[in-house]
Amino acid sequence: MNKRPRDDPSSSFASAPKRPYGAGSGYGAQQGYSEERSSARRVADHYSARSNQTLEERENSPIIHLKKLNNWIKSVLIQLYTRPGDCVLDLACGKGGDLIKWDKAKVGYYVGVDIAEGSIKDCMTRYNGDTDQQRRKKFSFPARLICTDCYEARLDEYLYEDAPFDICSCQFALHYSWSTEARARQALANVSALLRPGGIFIGTMPDANVIIKRLRESEGLEFGNSVYWISFSEEYAEKKFPASRPFGIKYKFHLEDAVDCPEWVVPFHLFKLLAEEYDLELVLMKNFHEFVHEYLQKPEFTELMRRLGALGDGRHDQSTLSQDEWEVSYLYLAFVLRKRGQPPSQRRSSNANRGKMFLNEGDIEFLGI
Numbered sequence: 001m002n003k004r005p006r007d008d009p010s011s012s013f014a015s016a017p018k019r020p021y022g023a024g025s026g027y028g029a030q031q032g033y034s035e036e037r038s039s040a041r042r043v044a045d046h047y048s049a050r051s052n053q054t055l056e057e058r059e060n061s062p063i064i065h066l067k068k069l070n071n072w073i074k075s076v077l078i079q080l081y082t083r084p085g086d087c088v089l090d091l092a093c094g095k096g097g098d099l100i101k102w103d104k105a106k107v108g109y110y111v112g113v114d115i116a117e118g119s120i121k122d123c124m125t126r127y128n129g130d131t132d133q134q135r136r137k138k139f140s141f142p143a144r145l146i147c148t149d150c151y152e153a154r155l156d157e158y159l160y161e162d163a164p165f166d167i168c169s170c171q172f173a174l175h176y177s178w179s180t181e182a183r184a185r186q187a188l189a190n191v192s193a194l195l196r197p198g199g200i201f202i203g204t205m206p207d208a209n210v211i212i213k214r215l216r217e218s219e220g221l222e223f224g225n226s227v228y229w230i231s232f233s234e235e236y237a238e239k240k241f242p243a244s245r246p247f248g249i250k251y252k253f254h255l256e257d258a259v260d261c262p263e264w265v266v267p268f269h270l271f272k273l274l275a276e277e278y279d280l281e282l283v284l285m286k287n288f289h290e291f292v293h294e295y296l297q298k299p300e301f302t303e304l305m306r307r308l309g310a311l312g313d314g315r316h317d318q319s320t321l322s323q324d325e326w327e328v329s330y331l332y333l334a335f336v337l338r339k340r341g342q343p344p345s346q347r348r349s350s351n352a353n354r355g356k357m358f359l360n361e362g363d364i365e366f367l368g369i
């Protein structure tokens, strides 16, 4: 496994004017509105249609080690920033792939939100602990599941009784909000309004600098390897991305056995500036390669990696992720933001009346927009 040098982050996007997307500029907000809605629906349909895999199918996946590596990165983030009893808001929770991680962190309450009805139903089944793959003990925290577009809905109006949350997580999904300025803002407004002062926002998303660098290195508008490809439209033939138009930069992403839908570039330095407008300050941003090299030095996370088996143990278990999977992991970054302000001196006392310990389909809340 070779460590790649970090690409120059300033190279991909022209430098940012002071408020490139200042309130009222409206870039992408009205323009193509219904087109954006249908893109969001395409994303939802794609994820809804992906059925739960059996354990055997999962182990035979061409990207099994990459999936394990991604789980390790999410586990490290959760373990680093969660305290027992925390109230969690999991935006774009998918099929609930992180429920076990939250349980291990001993959280007190969980709210999961996702746009894909099929995924949120799978999440419910997993939460109830009765999937075919894993008969497991029940989770120890109450939960609530909501099906909606969390970059369009005013979640603060809907979840005001549950707020404030101690931690918000958005794993492999925040880039779906950068189709328009309005959606990117709504995503951050939701997080900011629902987190307590000092609360933490953790996430993972594509690393725009790497994606744009790869695009510029490639001959045409497509690049990839045996497990993924990314394709930009002719609109980007010049491979120029002015900072004054940072939203709606769409590309098609295909990852074997995982993703096949439109995604949007998120220029991180502009994301950081936008987040500051919502009182969210950057604590950490690392490309996955850097993240792995740094946290793999820590014994507790080395042991976790050994148990998850993404990289093998180098002795008996020689199986490890392929060079092509390792290249995919370079396309992603992890981030941590903190909500400004002093944490309250006392925590919320009880989760007794929040959520449920067992969810029926009728308990899934469908929030129209």
Ligand SMILES: C[S@@+](CC[C@H](N)C(=O)[O-])C[C@H]1O[C@@H](n2cnc3c(N)ncnc32)[C@H](O)[C@@H]1O
Pocket (backbone or CB within 6 Å): 040, 043, 044, 047, 048, 091, 092, 093, 094, 095, 096, 097, 098, 113, 114, 115, 116, 119, 148, 149, 150, 151, 152, 170, 171, 172, 173, 176
């Ligand atoms: C790659 S999956 C990640 C799922 C989960 N966070 C995980 O790490 O296992 C992306 C998820 O984002 C969800 N998603 C995409 N756009 C969304 C939106 N506008 N609102 C809510 N969820 C969305 C999809 O339905 C899908 O479940």
